[in-house]
Amino acid sequence: MIGQSIVLAEGDIPFPPSVEDFFLPSIVPWGEHSVWFTKFTALIWLAVGIAIVFFLLSYRKPQLVPTKRQWIAESIYGFVRNNIAVDMIGAQGVRFAPYFTTLFCFIFLNNLWQIVPFVQISPMSHIAFPAFLAIISYVLFIYVGIRHHGFAKFFKHSLMPPAPWFMQPLLIPIELFSTFVARPISLALRLFANLFAGHIILLVFTFGGFVLLNSDAIFLKPISVLSWAVSIALTFLEALVIVLQAYIFTVLSASYVQGALADGH
Amino acid sequence: MLNLAAEGVTHNPILPDWREIVVGTVAFALLCFVLMKFVFPRMEQTFQARVDAIEGGIKRAEAAQAEANKLLEQYRAQLAEARTDAAKIRDDARADAESIRQDVLAKAREEADRIIAAGKEQLAAERATIVRELRAEVGTIAVDLASRIVGESLADEARRKGTVERFLAELEGVGAGSGSTNGAVRTS
Numbered sequence: 001m002i003g004q005s006i007v008l009a010e011g012d013i014p015f016p017p018s019v020e021d022f023f024l025p026s027i028v029p030w031g032e033h034s035v036w037f038t039k040f041t042a043l044i045w046l047a048v049g050i051a052i053v054f055f056l057l058s059y060r061k062p063q064l065v066p067t068k069r070q071w072i073a074e075s076i077y078g079f080v081r082n083n084i085a086v087d088m089i090g091a092q093g094v095r096f097a098p099y100f101t102t103l104f105c106f107i108f109l110n111n112l113w114q115i116v117p118f119v120q121i122s123p124m125s126h127i128a129f130p131a132f133l134a135i136i137s138y139v140l141f142i143y144v145g146i147r148h149h150g151f152a153k154f155f156k157h158s159l160m161p162p163a164p165w166f167m168q169p170l171l172i173p174i175e176l177f178s179t180f181v182a183r184p185i186s187l188a189l190r191l192f193a194n195l196f197a198g199h200i201i202l203l204v205f206t207f208g209g210f211v212l213l214n215s216d217a218i219f220l221k222p223i224s225v226l227s228w229a230v231s232i233a234l235t236f237l238e239a240l241v242i243v244l245q246a247y248i249f250t251v252l253s254a255s256y257v258q259g260a261l262a263d264g265h
Numbered sequence: 266m267l268n269l270a271a272e273g274v275t276h277n278p279i280l281p282d283w284r285e286i287v288v289g290t291v292a293f294a295l296l297c298f299v300l301m302k303f304v305f306p307r308m309e310q311t312f313q314a315r316v317d318a319i320e321g322g323i324k325r326a327e328a329a330q331a332e333a334n335k336l337l338e339q340y341r342a343q344l345a346e347a348r349t350d351a352a353k354i355r356d357d358a359r360a361d362a363e364s365i366r367q368d369v370l371a372k373a374r375e376e377a378d379r380i381i382a383a384g385k386e387q388l389a390a391e392r393a394t395i396v397r398e399l400r401a402e403v404g405t406i407a408v409d410l411a412s413r414i415v416g417e418s419l420a421d422e423a424r425r426k427g428t429v430e431r432f433l434a435e436l437e438g439v440g441a442g443s444g445s446t447n448g449a450v451r452t453s
Contacts, residue, residue: 102293127279
């Protein structure tokens with residue numbers, strides 16, 4: 001019966017949602033299929049612009065006793081600085097705090113588009129954006145490790161856990177894979193998949209509501225209200241996911257840097 | 266180059282589009298540049314300034330406390346010194362007063378002694394004078410009396426003088442010896 005209603009609704013409502021829903025046309029009149037100017041790139045620029053304007057405005061004239069906006073800006077930085085950078089890395093984590101804060105703000109603001117009315121989609125659901133952030137974190141922790149230990153010692157330290165020598169042939173490939181292959185991929189995929197799946201779920205329940213409303217069967221129509229209620233509830237869940245994923249990405253990056261700086265296992 | 270995503274081409278969601286990577290990287294780099302250069306270092310400065318302000322306040326308070334304690338100690342020391350000085354001055358004054366009193370007493374005693382001695386001397390001198398005068402007068406009176414009683418004129422001065430002198434010497438000798446002058450006079 002549901003299959004029937006889907007078929008009936010196919011004309012005006014794109015249901016069920018597909019991967020193609022994430023590939024929107026260009027927003028400029030020229031170059032119809034340009035990827036340079038799409039909703040996604042526009043949202044990225046907008047998020048960057050908002051972050052820059054917010055921080056510059058609220059930190060134009062810093063005072064010892066902060067104003068409300070200065071306090072908010074300081075709280076964001078203070079949160080990442082003290083609860084992520086210093087907690088994970090220790091005292092020398094302070095010098096990574098600016099980068100981690102920028103990373104956190106960038107991911108958070110871009111994730112936020114997911115639930116902003118009329119935008120409702122996050123650029124992070126295109127893997128390209130999480131991917132380049134993951135590459136930066138990857139390069140960062142390897143660079144920091146090599147600077148701290150030296151090239152050979154860093155790789156020995158990363159690849160050879162303290163274990164009997166005969167275990168090393170088994171352990172080295174595992175460490176190699178988990179540290180130098182799985183880390184960036186898991187970072188990128190985790191963020192991308194959460195936002196991608198979140199958007200699809202919202203699409204399913206929102207458009208599903210319309211599909212139910214348009215169905216021929218009378219008793220299916222009221223269920224559309226339930227579907228929309230679920231989509232509203234899921235929007236709140238998405239709000240949690242947005243903050244959580246930004247936090248997890250930052251914490252994991254900090255943890256990798258901490259591992260690269262650690263002296264023992 | 267812009268026609269890669271042509272209609273009908275299915276997209277693979279886990280293959281990143283390089284143009285989006287470029288856009289994302291540039292945008293993120295811009296954000297990093299602005300925030301890490303102009304915002305977060307200033308926040309660190311503000312945090313540091315805040316820490317300094319609080320620690321400086323504590324340090325200033327401690328310095329003020331130490332200063333106050335030092336001053337208190339100083340005042341206490343000065344007070345103790347002043348008390349000792351006062352006690353010393355009082356003792357000195359007492360000693361001075363005592364010595365002055367002794368001096369004055371000694372002088373007064375000396376003066377008194379001197380006055381007494383002078384009085385005694387004067388008294389002795391006066392007594393001697395009186396004795397001398399009396400002696401002459403008593404002689405004259407006695408002679409007058411004797412001449413009146415006896416009625417005889419004693420022409421011979423030398424004899425008369427001798428008689429008187431003898432009489433007086435006898436009188437003195439009796440006065441010093443028995444104390445009853447009348448009897449002696451009568452017997453002679």
